[in-house]
Each structure stands twice: as structure tokens, then as C-alpha cells.
Amino acid sequence: MRTPLLVIWLLFVSSILFGQQKWTLEQCLEHAKVENIQVQQRLIQAENAKINLQQSKQNLLPDLNMYVGQSFSFGRSIDETNTYQNNNVQNTNFSLSSSLNLYDGGRMFYAIEKSKLDFQALLLDVEQEKSTIELQVLLHYFQVSYAKKQVELAENQYALTSNQLEKTKALIDAGRLPEGEIYQVKAQLSQEELAILQAKHEVNNLLMQFAQLLLIDDVDSFDIEDVEIVAREEYLLPMFENVYTSTIATMPSIRAEQLRLESANQQVRIEKSAYYPRLSMGASYGNGYYNAENRLNLPFSEQWQQNQNIAVTLNLQIPIFNKMSVINRVKQSELAVKSQELVAKNTKIQLRQELQQAYLLTVAAKEKISVSENNVRAMQKSFDYQTEKFDSGVSTIYEYNEAKNALTKALSNQTQAMFEFLFRSKAIELYMGK
Numbered sequence: 001m002r003t004p005l006l007v008i009w010l011l012f013v014s015s016i017l018f019g020q021q022k023w024t025l026e027q028c029l030e031h032a033k034v035e036n037i038q039v040q041q042r043l044i045q046a047e048n049a050k051i052n053l054q055q056s057k058q059n060l061l062p063d064l065n066m067y068v069g070q071s072f073s074f075g076r077s078i079d080e081t082n083t084y085q086n087n088n089v090q091n092t093n094f095s096l097s098s099s100l101n102l103y104d105g106g107r108m109f110y111a112i113e114k115s116k117l118d119f120q121a122l123l124l125d126v127e128q129e130k131s132t133i134e135l136q137v138l139l140h141y142f143q144v145s146y147a148k149k150q151v152e153l154a155e156n157q158y159a160l161t162s163n164q165l166e167k168t169k170a171l172i173d174a175g176r177l178p179e180g181e182i183y184q185v186k187a188q189l190s191q192e193e194l195a196i197l198q199a200k201h202e203v204n205n206l207l208m209q210f211a212q213l214l215l216i217d218d219v220d221s222f223d224i225e226d227v228e229i230v231a232r233e234e235y236l237l238p239m240f241e242n243v244y245t246s247t248i249a250t251m252p253s254i255r256a257e258q259l260r261l262e263s264a265n266q267q268v269r270i271e272k273s274a275y276y277p278r279l280s281m282g283a284s285y286g287n288g289y290y291n292a293e294n295r296l297n298l299p300f301s302e303q304w305q306q307n308q309n310i311a312v313t314l315n316l317q318i319p320i321f322n323k324m325s326v327i328n329r330v331k332q333s334e335l336a337v338k339s340q341e342l343v344a345k346n347t348k349i350q351l352r353q354e355l356q357q358a359y360l361l362t363v364a365a366k367e368k369i370s371v372s373e374n375n376v377r378a379m380q381k382s383f384d385y386q387t388e389k390f391d392s393g394v395s396t397i398y399e400y401n402e403a404k405n406a407l408t409k410a411l412s413n414q415t416q417a418m419f420e421f422l423f424r425s426k427a428i429e430l431y432m433g434k
Helices: 002-019 025-035 037-058 107-173 181-213 240-250 252-275 300-306 325-391 397-431
Strands: 063-078 084-103 278-292 309-317
Touching: 025 037, 025 107, 037 107, 107 181, 107 252, 107 325, 107 397, 181 397, 240 325, 240 397, 252 325, 278 300, 325 397
Parallel strands: none
Antiparallel strands: 063 084, 084 278, 278 309
16 A cells, blocks of 8 residues: 555655746746747748748649539420420539640749748747747846846845844843834834845846746746846847847848738739630530420430530630729839838838847946946945944944845846846847847
8 A cells, every 4th residue: 555655645746846847038938938928820821821831832723513403394395397295304514624724824833932921921920929928028028037136135135134123122231222223223224024925025026927927827836037147247148230130131030021022022913914815724524414394305325425415625815904993003013012122111110219229228227337336345344334333332233224225226226237238138149030
């Protein structure tokens, strides 16, 4: 009995550990790209475009249709002598027909190329949607990580104040501080305990929002790995022109709009093909069986031999005047090309502006790191000095708390600068397709 119980216990423990496993950034990105509703909708649109492409190729094939008809006639009818007779007649008809387009000015081949371009553009739309969700995931991931860091800072603040409480008690017992000082420290400790609670609530709230973005149902057990803070020497940032060049070459939206421009040009060729004659070929086979009462009817086999009809046709359609519809459709398609050229151009302009702003904010965040580090060093020295004075009984609780709060704020600003730079530099990497 021990072995089954041991197995069940191990499975239970492993399920708990798995449920509590923290998600890495890579896992979050991959999960979002698969589960995101907008990405799935784009995939459906791409699949529909793939079907359109297949159909445009299959339009080159001939068609084949069959017709079978059975008619019954009762009462007076005219026979072959042009005389009315009371007769019941059955008539069976059968036919096969097929047609094949031989030449249409290249219309179907242009349509194939256009469908191919539309399909490729929609595939790039899928990738662009994935890039969009990647940026959202990245933002949420760093927001949660930063909020966790704020909890650590709040807990460190609480630990310092707890230590301060013990020192204050000792100084009061030694008669070096008035008894009223202890109440200020306890009030400060209570405020910092509340700050820890609020910081943890913020983490839980951000984790819930992140889980909702990832479409994860089990919100309570969802958690992420902390962001690794690298040394400042590793905070490298490429030149802007290199960022822009790489982004233009890899950004799906840029390539998608270029493909749509090529598709619009193909539509112009499709419309112009209507200027040319169209040549098609057709073939048909027909047969039938006739049976009338009160008459001598030939057997089915003989009628099948005698009634068959075979026809082969060539049809040439030459456009002469179509109420200017072809000319107007060509003009409209050419205007569509100009419109798409502006869309493609505007997409590049917007991308460059977005990159310029993102790059500027990244540079500013990097500069903030250096300034915040200097500020932390200065505030740390001030705090150490006030700590020595307080321990010696020559400084007040107010002065000590002022120095401690200033150091905490400096540490918070330093953390914010580091997380902001890491987020923005990672976002630029995503822009560049890395």
C-alpha cells in the first residue's frame, strides 16, 4: 500500500510545484503569441486569403457540368404531321458541357499574383500583431518586476525603522532621549507597514492584469521571474540610424504595406486586361429518349445512337464600347495605387517618429541611471552620518527619518531608472526584430 500512496503524494506535490512555477519573459511572450485573440483572428484572415489564392489558380482549369432532365406531357399535343393527338409523352434529356478560357489578356495570371501578394501581406499582419502583443507583454512584465522591487524597498525601510525602534528604546533607557521619541518611531513603523501592504496589493493587481492579458484563468497562482539587473557597463545602446535601418528591414507592417502596393499595381493590370479580346473554347454532348403512348417508339439503345449531339465551339469576344466602364475602372485602380503609396509612406514616417521618441526616452533613462547612482551615494553618506549622530544621541528622530526617507527615495528613483532603461532597450530590440 505504501507505493501507490507515495506515487499519489509525489504527483500531488509536483502538481503544486508546477502550478507555482514562475513564468519567464520568453514563456510569457510565446504564450501570448499563441493565445492572443487578435493574433488568432489575423491567422483566420490569412487562411481565408490562402483559399482565395488556391481558387485563383484553380480558375485556370476547365469547368464541367452535367444536366439531366425528365419531362411528362399529358393530353393533346401536336405530332410530327402537325395534327393534334391525345397522347401521353415522356422525354428524357441528358447533356455534358465544358468550357475553358484560352486568353483573357492575362487577367487570371494577374489575379493569381495579386492573391499571392494579398496572402503574404496578411501573413505579415499576423507577425505585426505578434509584435504588438510582445510590446504589451514586455510592458506588463517590467511593471510587475518593478512593483516587486518596490515591495523590497518598503520592507528594507521597515527593517531600518524596526532597528531604529530598538535603538530608540536603548537611548531612552539610557536617558539620552525623551520618552516621547518612541511614539514617533512607532508611528513611522505603522506607516511603513501600511506601505508594504499597499505595495504588495499593487503587485497582485498588476499580476492579475498581466494574467488577464495572457488569458490565464488561474490568476492566483500566476507569478513571474524577476528581471535580471545587469551591470551598468552592459547598458549598451546602438546608434539611432542603425536601429532605424534594422527596424525598416524587419518590421512586418512596413513589408506588408509594400506588398499591398504591389497588389494594387496588379489590380491595375487586371483592369487593363479588359481592353483585350477574350477567347474561350466550349464542348458539349447531348442525348435523349422519347416515348409516346399509342405510337411505335424506337428502343432506348437505338434512340441513344440517333439522338446524340456533339458540339465544339470557339468564342471570341472583342470589346468595342463598354460605356467607358473599363477606362473608369483603370483610373480608379490607379488612384488606389497612389493612395497605397501614401499609406506605405505614412507607415514609414510614423515608425520613424515612434522610434525617435522611444530612442530619446531610452537615452534619457540611461542618463538617469548615472545621475540616480550619484544621488544614492550622496544620500547613503547623509544617512550614515545621521545614523551615527542618532546612535550618539545628538540627533533627533525627525532628522534621522528625513535622511532615511531621502535615501529610500533615491533608491526608488535608481530602481525606476534601471527598469525604465531595461524596458525601453528591450523594446528597441523587439522593434529591430531581435
